[in-house]
Amino acid sequence: MNDANVAGAPATVLVPASPRSIGRMLKRWKSNLLHAGVRAHLRQALHLHRRARKFYEPVTINGRLYQGQRTSEDRWEAMASVLKSCSANNVLDVGCAEGWFIRRAATELGCYAVGIEVSERHLAGEIARLHDKVENTAIMMSRATGASLRKLPMFDVVICLSVVHHVIRRQGIDAAEDFVRALASRAEKVFIFEMGTSDEKDLRWGALLEDMPDGQETYVRQFLKTCGLRDIRLIASSSAFHGNANRLMFACEPQSA
Numbered sequence: 001m002n003d004a005n006v007a008g009a010p011a012t013v014l015v016p017a018s019p020r021s022i023g024r025m026l027k028r029w030k031s032n033l034l035h036a037g038v039r040a041h042l043r044q045a046l047h048l049h050r051r052a053r054k055f056y057e058p059v060t061i062n063g064r065l066y067q068g069q070r071t072s073e074d075r076w077e078a079m080a081s082v083l084k085s086c087s088a089n090n091v092l093d094v095g096c097a098e099g100w101f102i103r104r105a106a107t108e109l110g111c112y113a114v115g116i117e118v119s120e121r122h123l124a125g126e127i128a129r130l131h132d133k134v135e136n137t138a139i140m141m142s143r144a145t146g147a148s149l150r151k152l153p154m155f156d157v158v159i160c161l162s163v164v165h166h167v168i169r170r171q172g173i174d175a176a177e178d179f180v181r182a183l184a185s186r187a188e189k190v191f192i193f194e195m196g197t198s199d200e201k202d203l204r205w206g207a208l209l210e211d212m213p214d215g216q217e218t219y220v221r222q223f224l225k226t227c228g229l230r231d232i233r234l235i236a237s238s239s240a241f242h243g244n245a246n247r248l249m250f251a252c253e254p255q256s257a
Helices: 019-052 073-085 100-109 122-132 164-171 173-184 216-226
Strands: 059-061 064-066 090-094 112-117 137-141 155-161 187-194 229-239 246-254
Touching: 059 122, 073 100, 073 155, 073 187, 073 229, 073 246, 090 100, 100 112, 100 122, 100 137, 112 122, 122 137, 155 173, 164 173, 173 187, 173 216, 216 229, 216 246
Parallel strands: 090 112, 090 155, 112 137, 155 187
Antiparallel strands: 059 064, 187 246, 229 246
């Protein structure tokens, strides 16, 4: 029994609303909620940046560039050259941090670009993207594993920068090789790769990585070959996280390419 059937209760009057008026109301609510949330998170992200310069990669918000802790322009130029040369239409960046490279792939090269990041670093990049209404790119939060990566669709280009040394130090070289094989299996055309190495002796995890008696280039090339990649090309060298060594960037092809 409902209230309308109770003696003396006022009858409920339903006023029909047109689909157009409902649509306007929902659009207004969505806009208010979105902009209020974006503004609040944007203020928080900028506050953190001013206090501790916590951005790993650069972040662009409302036309203003906030520098990150890594040098990024030379790495982007190397990647952009590869993306152009293989006519990439879509890109996956695993460990994308604030999503600097996927944003540029979308805005400058017209790619559909997806990032995966496990840390909260992605929040600043996503807030900036929403604020600036950048299309065709987004970041999802996920703790990527070999098994989860194999569930992803194929991409023309897969990027993995400065991630695998963390897999090595936490799970060992076998897990790292499986991780890279899984990533490479999602690449139709090109796999772009960079990693930290034992050259970075000032960082606590540097001592946990394997020695490289023949140097970083030889070590990383052999690692990529072991993971089933071919046509391995050195495309860039840039300062590492704390500037105490260089990290080399490679472009290579999966066996199926």
